Amino acid sequence: MQSFSDQELVSGVLQGSSTHQTALYRQFSVPMFRVLLRYAKDRAEAEDMLQDGFVRVYRDMGQFRGEGALGGWIRRIMVNTALSHLRKQRDFVRDVPDFNVFESKFHTEEDFASNLDAQTLMSYLQRLPPGYRTVFNFYAIEGFSHEEIAEQLGISIGTSKSQLFKAREFLKKILNKSFIS
Amino acid sequence: MTEQQAQSPIDDLFQKTFENLPDSPAESGWDTPSDRVWQNVQTNLSKPKKGWGTQSLVLMAALVVTVAAGLYWMFSQPIKTPVTQPVVTPVEQPVVAPSEPSENQPVASPKPSTSTGSGKDAQSKPVPRNSTEEQKAKSGDNTAQPLPGSKPTLPPNSTEAQKKKGEKN
Numbered sequence: 001m002q003s004f005s006d007q008e009l010v011s012g013v014l015q016g017s018s019t020h021q022t023a024l025y026r027q028f029s030v031p032m033f034r035v036l037l038r039y040a041k042d043r044a045e046a047e048d049m050l051q052d053g054f055v056r057v058y059r060d061m062g063q064f065r066g067e068g069a070l071g072g073w074i075r076r077i078m079v080n081t082a083l084s085h086l087r088k089q090r091d092f093v094r095d096v097p098d099f100n101v102f103e104s105k106f107h108t109e110e111d112f113a114s115n116l117d118a119q120t121l122m123s124y125l126q127r128l129p130p131g132y133r134t135v136f137n138f139y140a141i142e143g144f145s146h147e148e149i150a151e152q153l154g155i156s157i158g159t160s161k162s163q164l165f166k167a168r169e170f171l172k173k174i175l176n177k178s179f180i181s
Numbered sequence: 182m183t184e185q186q187a188q189s190p191i192d193d194l195f196q197k198t199f200e201n202l203p204d205s206p207a208e209s210g211w212d213t214p215s216d217r218v219w220q221n222v223q224t225n226l227s228k229p230k231k232g233w234g235t236q237s238l239v240l241m242a243a244l245v246v247t248v249a250a251g252l253y254w255m256f257s258q259p260i261k262t263p264v265t266q267p268v269v270t271p272v273e274q275p276v277v278a279p280s281e282p283s284e285n286q287p288v289a290s291p292k293p294s295t296s297t298g299s300g301k302d303a304q305s306k307p308v309p310r311n312s313t314e315e316q317k318a319k320s321g322d323n324t325a326q327p328l329p330g331s332k333p334t335l336p337p338n339s340t341e342a343q344k345k346k347g348e349k350n
Binding site: 021025029030031033034037038043046047050051054055058116117118119121122125136139140141168171172175 | 188189191192194195196198199202204206207209211212213214215217218219221222223225226
């Protein structure tokens with residue numbers, strides 16, 4: 001596979017070159033899919049987000065100023081696309097008081113026995129309610145502050161803190177169960 | 182993102198695991214999207230744009246503004262009629278003819294009113310057509326005024342004429 005620099009990819013895509021469009025997708029589809037898997041509830045939803053995200057990337061390529069890495073710019077578009085998808089779900093940031101992560105979430109006992117690799121942790125994240133998952137992603141992995149999360153999601157800072165606390169509690173339970181088994 | 186955040190061990194576990202992923206996709210394929218995604222992206226890329234693009238809208242707006250400005254300019258100009266040079270002919274001395282009342286001028290009373298009112302007012306006051314005074318003039322109700330220096334003639338049946346008749350008799 002021919003590799004291109006960021007600048008070459010940008011100018012090629014802007015000129016409508018299908019070679020550059022394909023190269024851009026091949027270069028960034030996997031890392032961006034990993035990001036989106038953390039925000040989505042399953043693989044199918046992550047693929048929908050990825051598709052919409054790449055369409056936006058090609059459409060808005062002219063807005064890339066070259067001030068940072070192309071990958072960072074694409075990642076921001078992907079996260080924004082994920083947020084757009086999540087916002088369509090009514091009250092996606094809400095408390096789930098009776099939520100039980102162990103209830104019909106793990107398909108087999110082998111899930112617990114598996115090592116804590118990225119795929120396993122991803123599956124744990126995807127079992128959280130969308131609000132918990134999104135706030136945990138923003139805070140713990142992306143490194144946003146509660147103020148920034150509140151602004152991004154249109155919620156209060158208190159809600160952001162509460163959602164993070166509950167996400168951690170549920171993940172702790174899952175991990176404890178995993179270690180015990 | 183800049184401020185120091187309180188990280189829990191769980192946060193660290195997830196963060197480090199996802200940051201240290203290898204560049205190459207996993208053999209199991211869990212982090213590789215299906216081919217359907219790229220096919221759909223390509224389909225979207227080859228789709229013609231729906232409706233009006235931003236550029237088209239801007240061009241259309243500019244055209245409308247230009248046409249409107251042109252129309253405004255066109256109608257705000259005074260209408261120019263072809264100017265014909267007047268033929269200059271030697272002008273003879275105009276013969277001063279007795280002025281007749283033109284149609285536009287107010288019709289003056291045939292004679293100054295002798296009744297009430299100052300003479301100046303009566304002379305300058307135009308008599309409108311079909312007015313009572315004009316109708317009087319038409320019906321011959323006005324009596325002839327004596328010329329200056331002549332004896333005033335009395336109407337034959339007036340009281341003064343009968344008195345004079347009686348004196349003569």
